[in-house]
Amino acid sequence: MGQILNWDDLKTVIDKLKANGKKIVFTNGCFDIIHIGHIRYLREAKKLGDILIVGLNSDSSVSKIKPGRPINTERHRAEILSSLEMVDYVTIFNEDTPYELIKHLMPDVLVKGGDWKIEDIVGSDIVTEVYSLPYVEGISTTEIINKIISSEKNL
Incomplete structure (x- = not known):
């Protein structure tokens, strides 16, 4: 099970892991309602x-x-993410983008979903290995919320 850490504690852990030859992958997002698209994406990210x-x-x-969000x-959201087998660490950021967090942690690999072009991925200018992983079409938190709202209207 992963751990939820603040930025500084996580930086200390990362520095030790890197010193031991570990390759650090970073991704970010809202992860408001976890769905199969998130799971597939996080599994692929971990493989990097x-x-x-x-x-x-x-x-x-x-x-x-x-x-109107988040729902959770x-x-x-942090506890749910940290309980997933492929997630090692979770940290929370308040800024609009994770740029300062990425700069602070300096991961080896930066990953986002396929709806992002590599050149548009925040932090791609400071992390050398950057990937845009395949996006699961038709599955999103917004679509799940809309389906729930639509179902409620039909009751």
Whole structure:
């Protein structure tokens, strides 16, 4: 089971892991309602290195980019993510983007979903190995929320 750490504690851990030759993979997102697209994506991300770190948007960060969200609190989202077998560490960031977090941690690999072009991935200018993984079409948190709302209207 993964751990939820603050930035500085995580940096200390990463430095030790790197000193022992471990390859650090970083991804980030809201992960508001975990679905199969997230699971497949995180599994693929983990395959790109030894340690997978998830930078999680805080509640205030999510609400700035997705009005009316999040559905689940940052603490709940962090706990769910940290319980996934492929996730080693979770840390929360308050900023609109994870740029400062990426700069602080300096992972070896940076990963986002296929809806992002590599040149548009935040941090691609400071991390040398960057991937845009395949996106699972038709599966998103927004689509799940809309389906629930639609189902409620039909009751």
